[in-house]
Amino acid sequence: MLNFGLLAFAQPWLLLALAGLPLLWLLLRLTPPAPRRLTFPAVRLLAGLKVPEETPARTPWWLLLLRLFIVALIILGLAQPLLNPAAQLSGSGPMMLVIDDGWASARFWPARQIAAANLLAQAEREDRPVILLTTAPGTQDTPPETSGLLPAAEARRLLQGLKPKPWPVDREAAQAAVEDLRIDGTAHVVWLSDGLDAPGSAGFAAALQRLGRLHVLREESAGLAHLALAPDTEGVDLVARALRADGQGASQAAVLAIGGDGRIITRAPLLFEPGETEARALLDLPTEMRNRIALLSIEGETTAGATVLLDERWRRRPVGLVSIGGEQEAQPLLSETYYLQSALEPFTELRKGSVEDLLQRQLAVLALPDSITLSPDERGRIADWVSRGGLLLRFAGPHSVAQPPAGGAAAGGGDDLLPVRLRGGDRILGGALTWDTPARLAPFAADSPFADLALPDDVVIRRQVLAEPSLDLGEKTWARLSDGTPLVTADRRGEGWLVLFHTTANTDWSNLPISGLFVEMLRRVMAISQGVEGGSGGAALPPIEVMDGFGSLGAPPATVLALETGGEAGGGRESPLGPRHPPGYYGNDSLRQAHNLSRFVGELTPLRGLPAGVTTALYQDSPEQDLKPWLLAAALFLALLDLLISLALRGLLRPGGGVAAASATGALLLGLGLGAAGLAPAAPALAQARDDGRTLEATLMTRLAYVETGDPAVDEISRAGLMGLTRVLERRTSVEAGPPLGIVLGRDDMAFFPLVYWPVTASQPAPSQAAIDQVNFFLDHGGTILFDLRESSAGAQIFGGGSQGTQHLRRLTQGIAIPPLEPVPVDHVLRKAFYLMEDFPGRFVGGTLWLEAPGENVNDGVASILIGSNDWAGAWAVNELGRPLNAVVPGGPRQREMAYRFGINLVMYALTGNYKADQVHIPFILERLGQ
Template sequence: MAGLPLSFAEPMLLLGLLSLPVLWWVLRVMPPRPRRLEFPPTRLLFDIAPREETPARTPWWLTALRLMAAALVILAAAGPVWNPQTGLAAATRAPLVILLDDGWSAASSWDIRIKAADELVAKADNDRRGVALIPLSEPARDITMMTGGTARVTLRQFVPKPYSIERVETLPAIERFLKATGDCEIAWLSDGVDTGRGQEFVEGLTKTIADRSLTIFEGGTPAPLALAGAENAAANMAVKVLRRDGGAVAGVVRALDQKGSPIGEARYAFAPQLRETEAAFDLPVELRNDIARLEIAGERSAGAVQLLDKRWWRRAIGIVSGATSDTAQPLLASTFYLTRALAPFADVRLGDRGAPQQVITQFLDQKLPMIVLADVGTLSPEIRERISGWIAQGGVLVRFAGPHLAQADDDLVPVKLRHGGRSLGGSLTWEKPQHLAAFTAEGPFSGLGVPKDVTVTRQVLAEPDSVLATKTWATLEDGTPLVTGEHRGKGIVSLFHVSADMRWSDLPMSGTFVEMLRRIVDMSGYTSRPGAGVAGEATAEMVAPLHTLDGFGAFGPPPSTAKPLQADFRDRATPDHPPGFYGPADGPLAVNTLAAADRIAPIDTSPLRGQRASYSNAEPRDLRGMLLSGSLALFLIDATIVALLGVGIASLLRRRTAAAALAFVLIAPGILATSRQARAENDDFAIKATSQTRLAYVVTGNADVDSIVQAGMAGLTLFLAQRTALETGDPVGVDPAHDELAFFPLIYWPVVPGAAKPPQDAINRIDAYMKQGGTVLFDTRDAIEAAPGDGGAAQTPAMLALRNILSSLEVPELEPVPREHVLTKTFYLLRDFPGRFVSGQTWVEVLPRGEEEEDASRPARGGDGVSPIIITSNDFAGAWAIRPDGQPMLPLTPGEPRQREFAFRSGVNVVMYTLTGNYKADLVHAPALIERLGQ
């Protein structure tokens, strides 16, 4: 039905509703059933006088009741379905071809898209039609026709890609397949986002499919959000938040450090008509420089993540001028243009007081990563030695020419210089000012535009030698060097062969000057791995992927298709270079899904002729049973009313005692049946729990938490079956206040912040369970929310809720799991117990030490040494949770390599610990035990 998620299996039967007016007329004409009365002969004498009477009719409200019952029967016969399955353009026997958008923009609603595709495949399978699946991210993939069953298995193997897909590149393969297949039915499951060349794809697809049937799925899902263009400015760190559609939307961007710990949050809000806004973090520079990841809260996609490396650090840069203070006026000073060019991306420290050598000494003492010398001439041997050592350790020295440098003679320049320089009208003259030549593709300034209006009237010349070309970063049109540089140790020395003011060139007034300095500043974060074009001990280096993002924005090991890239890579992610961190862990290079200039927009599918459908996340619901039940209830009400009218109300009241007795007779079996049913349910629960070893978890009543925990316990159960000899049954959700807990060796309790304290009944049951040998694993799931410093983890809302629960329990003394604890070696050898997070601690009952227990060296204790309580904040269930397709449900923080594997191993150790006790401790004490036996 238009406007409602409702459809009918047999819509023609709705024509039966047209008969209701006729039924109304028939029911009004037919009189009600006559009442039966005892014959009163005397009473007849009072009615001798004739009188006119109106025939009795059925009351209108009773007629309406009967019509309503009839209408419900007709509606039920038509087969109504609420939230019907997605349908195609028309009924056909032709094969089904599904085009699937599987880029990052489809990740946030991936389950809904896979569900829609699965419904289409299931329907085609029922009709015994072939199915072809075409992910639009894989132009080289072979397109084959398969059966419905095979297609459903293949569909569950698809995952969203963490980069923007190029749909256009799949058109040739689609065209070849359609020509070979002939007639078919096509469904395009679109994400509605155009990240580039979308219109070209739509036009190409229009020609390719010709007159074949087409259904386009779009809408019905939240619009994806993305981050791009993070900038660490002077006042704050800002990042662009992008979206596809309009409307008023607000949210939060979170900042995390390299370990996944939170640093801060920033709110964003979209104006109704805008598709771009900004989130700004007002934090100190030191904290901003620690940010390694920005992410949109609640958005699960690689596009909603912005990774940051040292290039986003706001570095402190010292500027030293060789000009004297009485001649350096504000607008004529050699530092004026430098300060304004560096200010947008660096903290500039201007040495405007004291001699240049004194200022340089101050900057070296402050360990600044980069120092700029503007026309600084001769330096003392001591200063030159200190600067050389600073460069060797990773410092970046940038020098600008001028009259003082032209006459100086030191080795703190990348090339040997001629004295005197070159100028218009000099001994080495130009006929006209020189323009800049194009930047080479191998140099650090590759990709920058060359301004046509920038000219050079004077420069210092480099002595030609065999390595001059390798040290040249930029040249003039006549081939003479404009910027040179080389690598020394871990640092860089660079020289601009013109002055930093307008006397020798108007380069400082151009935007290109700003970008050139930005590139050099960026290189200061990678001085151990210089970019292309930096001559010296090292050359351009390739860095291998460290860990990469999947389509959902979670870190994981790099895929086998990921390739190394250059250390100065600045482009967006590609299939060969997925987003993530590349290079060494102490100084990785960040590659993001979107580049700073990228924007997203809705894709226009209007040129395509076909049916439009929308995604639906709701399950189909057959309404026939509900309508028939309602109709039956109305008929029963009608029968009751007719009976009441037939016997009379007064007669009914006189029989109230009999009615009460009858009601008791009718209700009593129901009460007894309910009691028997409750006992049967308890018996079923006990049989289910004892027939096979099962893990249990506490049902919190929070639907989101319970669904994740259920999936997590199921994931751990599957991992146990795959890696151990233990085959546990499906996990069971329990209510401590009502369910018997003695059947379960381990109960996982996710703590929900702000939840009400369990009733005393539940507390008593948990206390008895723990004293009888059971173990409860409390998980506050808030490791990343803990404030830094001692005691920060104890002040989180979830930890306060846990304290509220434990306040009524007899809890033993606890300690972080020691290195020698049996829990670290019950199955796997572990040092710590990561979950979805890694920064939280795991607590167990304190082990006896020294003389605390009479035989402390004996490994076995009461309860076989198993701690009745385990507390963690690392969100075990979140790491264990898997979706039906076998993929992780939640991303990890910080997403270290094999973090999820070690989270599962932690779960295995906990289960084995609760099942087997501390038998592993015997191995530790084996020498002592053998020695005792020998005695």
Template sequence: MTFTTAFGIIAFLNPWVLAGLVFLPALWFLLRVTPPAPHLVVFPAARFVAGLIPEESTTSRTPWWILLLRLIILALVILALARPVLNPVATLPGGNPIRIIMDNGWASAQSWNLQMEEAKRLLSSAGHDKRDIYILTTAPEPGSENPASHGPLTQAQADSILRGLTPHPWPADYKATLKLAQEQTPDKKLQSYWLSHGLKEGSNELFETLQAQGSLDYFRPGYSQLPLLLRPATKITQKLSVLVSAPKELPSGTPVTVNALGMDGRILGSQSATLNPREKSAEITIDIPDSVRNQVQQIQLSGRKGAGAVLLLDDQFKRRDVGIATANGNSEVAPLIEEEYYLKRALEPYANLSFGTIQKLINEKPAVIILPNIGAMPPEELNILEKWVKKGGLLLRFAGPNMTQGDNFLVPVPLLKGDRALGGALTWDKPVRLAPFSGSSPFYGLTLPEDITVKQQLLAEPVQGLVEKTWASLEDGTPLITADYLENGLIVLIHTTATPSWSDLSLSGLYIQILRRIINLAGSSAPATSVSGTLQPLVILDGFGAAGQPKGSVQPIPSSDFDSLIPDSSRPPGLYGRSGYQKSLNIGDRIGVPELFSSLPAGVATGHYGGQNENNLMPWILALAFFFFMLDWLIMVLMQINWRIFRPAVLLYLIFLSFSGTASAQTEAQMIEYADNIHLAYIKTGNIALDQTAQEGLKALSQTLTNRTSVEPSEVIALDPEQELSFFPLIYWPVAQEQKPLSTKALQNIQYYIDHGGTILFDTRDYISSANSGYSQGGRNAEKLRALIGSLNIPPLTKISDDHVLTKTFYLLNGFPGRYNGDSLWVEEQGAIGRDGVSSVIIGSNDWASAWAASSSTGARQEEESLRFGVNLVLYALTGNYKTDQVHLPHILERLGK
């Protein structure tokens, strides 16, 4: 039974209970004709004559307005038992089990909240009908090759599994999803609901299988919620450029903003643009000074979620300082003739170039020095160049006529005198093409053009170890590029010229790619640049695009496979490397441009996200009925009072109240409210913006506790330290410079609070300013905190341990991030904690309130981790050490064994 109102549609889940409303008129009639119960009246003999004619008479009927009030109470109870709901979810057709296919690949992050809300509505509707529920995801689980598959489930079980789902930063595997779908074969047909991210990734075979097993509804987000993809620019220029790829169906003129972020998350540069749906990708250039560019760690699409909206930058995006040695120290070069011209044209978009003598270049401290066709050098220049290489410099040399005398100083391999000429008028040999790069070469994976030939080269002596030092060779096996390490530095020799005089290499795009890979090796140690090894995971992106530490399921990547690898469940997007050498694995440069289905198979129903949530009205109606019941009771009490006796006293009391304040009454009412419910509280700082952030942050944390746990906090309370604090199990205290010194009463109040079981989280919010010095030094707010609480008797504090009960109270935590992520917490030493094992003082600097307040709008992973810390903190303050035995389980088992 449903009704349409101004507030939405109201439905009754137990409509048969409404039949009780029919008996209300009969009850009215019975109560009207039945007189009230007789009163016992004292009849004193001494006043036998008095009162023969009563001044007041008792009515033989209950007042009509009292009857009406009681009938309203009964009507409200009947309405509540009928279980009314506002905006009920649509009843699912049929009566078969339902299956929810949840897209949770990289593209799902943007529409994840919409997918979750739709899934909740489907589960609620299926729960009303007591249907079996199946859940199937599309992206493999971390460390596994298969997505998750669950069922049959009840609504409660499905709700629990749904809360544990999260988008992953790698693509969905629809072949594995198809296999799992084929294994879900209940006795009845399945009603499948595919909650997609909207992109064209699912196979037709999957659609056919789902339709063959029953009906299929395909949900997709609106155009504004379609995922975008951030990709490196195909053409590198002196500016920092990226490509933003979007489906062509995106509305024309959609604005996008890209931000360049530093290591600490600060925005170093930003640029906005509008997307043109007729173009697959829009190139956006961020104008950043060269002095700042190398500090950029990642580029993000503002307001977008997911690994596809993040581009991690590795060494190839950094502009290295490269010095090119010239004989006369002049930077002017002759076009198309001199070696310096070809090197300048090839490297200028990627590096900061300088020209000069060897002495001048070394004084400028470049990362790379290039010697084109420079053979003999003065001894003093050789000595300073050798010292520079040993300290970690990269020396790149090109062959040429000046190096044909077999000078073997500062070369990676011994050279034969003279040069080898191919294809000349006096030679029988033809020019030789390049051989494919081996798997151990830094150039492995580069496309080799067939038209590159070498006509002349310097030959290396065939000594032991030559193969290991050869990075590129010709088809006849002679080395073309060799390299070797000299202590901490690297020497690379290209056995042909930097000009087209000896080969066609300098005229090809391969020439630029080879030079870039060589320059990117600058500053790396020998083990790091050995491509025969593996690159270890350093930083990993989660499904929402937040960077974090790699988990145990993440596997290292062989260097030879890195450039061709597509991120998956064992090797997610992130930074990989070792010994100072890093390479970025981004989803954007490993997959194609996002596209939508042009049409869906026949028989597939389509829908869009955005329905209203179902709200249960039963608690509100029962609360209203209880209010009217208490009103009825109060009226009956007042009616039984002899107001003639109390009239003067009441008048005096009212006069007294008119001249008195209401603070004590309000305080008493507040104290009753504080005692009856759980409240999160914070100390007012005097900084309006900071107090507002604390208020909003604790509200968001309260909502999270209500949604995820059995704790349901009431409103957030702003406290003055001089108020009564005992009602609050946990108090959040953000530290600000505006805070005034505490009074003696406030200090006594706080001391009593922490001595009798209360917990205060002091947040100095200055992690950035104190990150390099630690808590013992801290920033300005840490100094302010010491000034505020220096007179308190606080137990000894220590850094929180990895196995502290706070890391396991509800969620398993590896850190305690807030707006910042890095500093640890300080808690009481284990021996100093009494009673329930809860630390009375917790100190940190990660600005948790800002992260909690931002979580409702951004949904970023770090904000989610911050909320989880808040949940653990509140439960830790409420429940004490009930999980301490689990923390010490190994020691308990060891003692039991003895």
């Protein structure tokens, strides 16, 4: 390799080809270009043409320089120049490439691939064998192992198939593989690290250093992977949490709450304060939306650690209802259990039984009616259960009134499973011996879990148990009566909650239990509780979906085993995270349990404590760039440019040649007075002002035309109507017509069209004198115009008064030579030109179709003027998909079909004349044929 500092050549011997450039210069200079080829033009274009008699004897000097530059670029590109070339590999042995392929490396995996590819290219240039070592366990749960000596090309193939894994690296096992490695000489060792510390990192680096000089590539602090932790709960809200490795300075990220359908439900910022490695974000969502969250993901990071899956632990709320049966079950309408069961069953997994039976199962909430008496042992077990995250829901009633005043942990004795201290006795609101009236609920406070619930007007409280006043009573009160006394109080105990309704769960003290508000309040209380893990009974859960290294869920491979779910709660052994149990969902249709990577990763710390003598660098520092593709691409571009220049010098690139020829053809046709079949020659004065492009468009194909009125809606219907008629003509007849064209009277020539459709509108200005002369010229030389008044009915006389459309028609045709008109005769050829027709419906029916009366007509019997009012373009009009744009009345599809048939007859009549009118010889022909 030839090195010039910032530039080096991997194949310097190819630079010798530059010595051949002078010879190439001489060869190109003596080779004349091909003679220019001139096409023989039309005879009328020969005037003034000077044919050059000489061709260049030599290639132009600037073209020579361009071609020499192209050859120089090719030579330099094949020499493989390198920008910022890496230093030569140290040592006399192979290059050892160590790659961290655990979950943390997935964040900037392409950068690691580029760095590894550059290193392999360097080893290939220096003809060094390569040893590959990945530090994460294999998918078959095999420990890391070295690959042995490989050619650089084979190592590159293995690198292309390498992907990050969704579990941590095992550097202690990788160290054992390094210590078992035996090589000749000293190796050049490069460690592509994920930048995070792990058990055994220092020993692993020391083992690598014993093989040769060690270079470590790492990410900068801001590029290290984050770890999404399992969320906490604050009331009814979820709190997303995330870890970062380096606590220096402040940084910011964001967490996305994603539903099961892949849609983003909400986004919340994660702010890392200086010196802090954990950030929290409150997800303030309604309960229904919170329960739709399937996973939390750190925005912009594609790693298995940046995603935490949620399961029923954050949604499933099993509720235990303490029930004693007996008389209450026999009289359900008097039983508190009946009302609680009716309110809770629609949205919870309800379980009934004794305290002992219920606490043996997994519960999120324990509902305790007032009629239940607890033993000291049951109180202790419930208190321990609440401290570990349970929610105890209690109700007041006659039993609590009979108990001595007590409450809360602050009470010296009595019932310590109450959120507040209670007064002795109860308060009766309303009755024959009281002055009070039943109380209503006050609006819920903004910080209450019931904050956004609507208060019905018919809910009243007749009796309640009062709380002892205290400094923190306001903080513990979730609901009040209109006089300010607490109705619902709550207190945090350990990891759990104590919640008390200061009235009964049945209708003895209020009508709250039979209202919809009671169900909504209980739903909010359930949402505060902590979820529980799926109760699999200790059975193994098969994999449903597992993550790859980039945090994407997919079908589990055959190497993934079922998940053991004993855990601490079940007293059994829980499966670790690894190749046999990657992060993902495990279970079945009725139970999905999340297996998250963050549960098995304690903390994140940057990679530190490397031995002395180890050099470190960032992935982005001075990357080596191969200039070969850029130079060859530039040579190819210039070669294409040279090709175009050569074609231009030979006269093969004549801009507009084809168009000019077509224009000449059109001019020749106009000069000879030729047009489409059935068309009259154009006026010479108008032909001089005609645009060549539009002339060709009109003459090279038979087209129908319409008069543009200036009303965009009417003009669009005219265009769509004639377009629909043109499509029908193509399907049913031999006429192959092009798309219709709009014409402006006085500007565009009408001579190219066999038939012109003229819709009559009130806003259309009267034609100018030039337009009138143009129309008269068109009618005198065989053209046909269909005037359409577009009315549902028309007067009997066209020019003798009648409808508004008739008046507009008289205004627009003032000065036009209108011949005498008559209704279409019964035996007229228009009724049998293609279809046999009795009338001529359009979008409307009932109007009379008038045409030029027979006389000394020189246009093969074709009338020059037709006038009607049935809005035929509206019936023919279709959109781009061929669907009708307007309704036809009153006949529907049958009427539209007859309108199309009239259009076909009209076009055939305008194109072919009255040849079908000669029917006199038909009987004799049939007789001759023996029929």
